[in-house]
Amino acid sequence: MIFFEDVQIKFNDFIAIDQLNLRIKEGEFFTLLGPSGCGKTTTLRSLVGFIKPSKGNVYLNDKIITHEPVEKRNISMVFQSYALFPTMTVYDNIEFGLKVKKIDKQKSREMVKEIAKKVDLDPSQLQKNVSELSGGQQQRVAIARALVLQPNILVLDEPLSNLDARLRVQLRNELKELQKKFGITTIYVTHDQEEALTLSDRIAVFNKGKVEQVGTPEEIYNRSQTEFVCNFIGDINNVTPLKHHFTPEISQQEKCYIRIEKVHLNQKAKTCDVQLSGEISAIEFYGIYTKYTIRLEDGTALKVIEKGVQLDELCIDAKVTIGMNETDLLTYS
Numbered sequence: 313m314i315f316f317e318d319v320q321i322k323f324n325d326f327i328a329i330d331q332l333n334l335r336i337k338e339g340e341f342f343t344l345l346g347p348s349g350c351g352k353t354t355t356l357r358s359l360v361g362f363i364k365p366s367k368g369n370v371y372l373n374d375k376i377i378t379h380e381p382v383e384k385r386n387i388s389m390v391f392q393s394y395a396l397f398p399t400m401t402v403y404d405n406i407e408f409g410l411k412v413k414k415i416d417k418q419k420s421r422e423m424v425k426e427i428a429k430k431v432d433l434d435p436s437q438l439q440k441n442v443s444e445l446s447g448g449q450q451q452r453v454a455i456a457r458a459l460v461l462q463p464n465i466l467v468l469d470e471p472l473s474n475l476d477a478r479l480r481v482q483l484r485n486e487l488k489e490l491q492k493k494f495g496i497t498t499i500y501v502t503h504d505q506e507e508a509l510t511l512s513d514r515i516a517v518f519n520k521g522k523v524e525q526v527g528t529p530e531e532i533y534n535r536s537q538t539e540f541v542c543n544f545i546g547d548i549n550n551v552t553p554l555k556h557h558f559t560p561e562i563s564q565q566e567k568c569y570i571r572i573e574k575v576h577l578n579q580k581a582k583t584c585d586v587q588l589s590g591e592i593s594a595i596e597f598y599g600i601y602t603k604y605t606i607r608l609e610d611g612t613a614l615k616v617i618e619k620g621v622q623l624d625e626l627c628i629d630a631k632v633t634i635g636m637n638e639t640d641l642l643t644y645s
Contacts, residue, residue, distance in 0.1 A: 313338040313497060314359065314465070319368035321354055328354045329521045332368070336499065337514075341491050343500045345508040346518030347544070352501045355518070356467055359499065360387050372464070385465075388458035392470040394450050396442045402428075402453050403438040409461045427460040431490060447475045448483055455487075459494065466491075467499040472507065484511055505545050509533060517541050539567060539644040547572045549614045551636070557586045558638050566643045572603070574640040575616040577632055584635025590614075592630045602626075606634055 314336040321329040329351045336342045344352035357363045359370060361382035369378045377385055388409075396405050403424055410420040428438060431452045442450055451471060458466055471487075472480045488511050491498045502508055508515050509529040517524045517532060517540075525537045536542035548569050555562040562568060581587050593613065594605035601619045604626060608614065614634060618626065626632070 313373055314499075315371040316355070316358075317369045317371065319355075319358065319365045319370065321351075321358060321363060322366040327521060329358070329365075332523065334516060334523060334526065336497065338497055339495050340513045341488065341498045341500065341511060343502060343508045343512040343515045344518060345502060345505065345515050347503055350518040351521040352518045353469055356389075356469055356499060356501050359465075360389050360467060361385050386461075386463050387465045387467060388461050388463035390451075390454045390458050390466070390468045390471050392473055394454040394471075396450060396453060396457075398443040399441060401439050402433065402442055402445070405442055405453055406438075406457045406460055409457060413461070423460050424456075427456045430493065431456045431459070432486075448479050451475075451483055455490065459496070463496070465497045465499065466494075467501075469501045470503070471500075472502075472504075480507075487511065509545075517544065519544075533571075536642055539569075542569050542642050542644065547615065548642075549575060551612075551614070551641070553610065553612050554586075554588070554608075557588065558641070562641075562643060563645065566645050569642045569644075570636055570640050571642075572615045573617055574636065575614055576635040577604070577606075577616055577618060577626070581633045581635025585637045587633050587635045589631065589633055592626060592628055592632060595626070595628060604632075606632060608634075 316332045316334040319329060319332040320327065332355065344355055346352050354363060358365055361380060365378060369376050371377065372385065397408070406424045406428065407420055410423060415423070424438070425435070428435070433449070433452050433456060437445065437449065442453055445453065454471070472483055475483065484507055500511060512529055514526060514528055515532050516526045519540050525532060525541045527535070532541060533545055536545060542548060549572055551568045551570050555566070555568045576584055588608055590606040590608040592604050593607040596603040601617045603615055603617050606614045606616060616634060
């Protein structure tokens with residue numbers, strides 16, 4: 313449905329995006345993920361039409377839209393700040409785009425009420441100013457304002473970043489449900505790995521203006537194709553100093569990593585390919601799991617998690633055995 317073909321975006325002499333080739337399927341929740349300044353928002357804005365590529369083309373349904381004006385692309389955007397009008401009512405904010413399009417007043421009223429109901433905005437809230445609403449309610453208004461225009465594509469630029477942690481978790485679940493309900497192609501920009509993994513059908517990981525990997529959350533996490541993706545996604549142990557313990561011996565040029573949940577302690581370690589001795593040097597309690605830092609005899613520090621309550625025998629300076637399996641290693645040359 314959406315195709316970026318050899319897209320380059322320059323700002324004076326700075327190349328923000330270089331040779332981007334990316335396909336996004338109809339109806340999919342697709343996330344552009346990466347650190348600040350990696351080019352993900354620039355890519356999004358080139359799709360919407362706010363930025364024109366210096367090279368290459370953007371396609372929508374096999375039609376080149378590279379130079380199409382914003383208003384003809386039928387793409388709605390929810391900004392990081394929501395970009396709502398604080399002195400206007402919720403109703404007027406949602407209706408704003410319909411007024412611009414000169415939609416009939418009666419039809420416009422019906423469309424606003426219908427979309428408000430679909431995003432769980434109470435009718436009593438429609439006459440309130442948006443400044444009276446909570447952050448979560450304002451986000452729903454921003455989404456309603458975007459969806460009321462019945463776009464082909466919805467794009468969201470870090471829409472949860474201004475909210476507190478608990479509300480972020482709640483609203484990302486609601487976002488996914490809304491996307492399923494409407495079945496609309498959704499492009500989502502975030503630097504938050506957990507958000508990307510929980511929301512997305514597929515993810516493109518950006519780094520310095522290039523895409524490092526495109527795949528499902530499971531592929532990105534468990535089969536990271538590059539060392540950057542491996543380190544950027546989730547929590548990881550660098551076990552390169554320990555690679556000589558594995559057989560067959562790994563190439564000297566390769567770097568080795570393992571996810572922290574793939575490192576096992578004591579009883580579980582006994583069935584692993586490699587067992588090593590160490591002692592606990594730090595403990596972090598997270599409620600549903602505890603993270604332990606294990607200092608091995610050669611000085612290497614590894615992190616491991618245990619689900620459930622913190623175990624009494626796993627205390628600072630306690631001697632432990634850790635285990636790892638060769639099939640769980642991620643290696644990069």
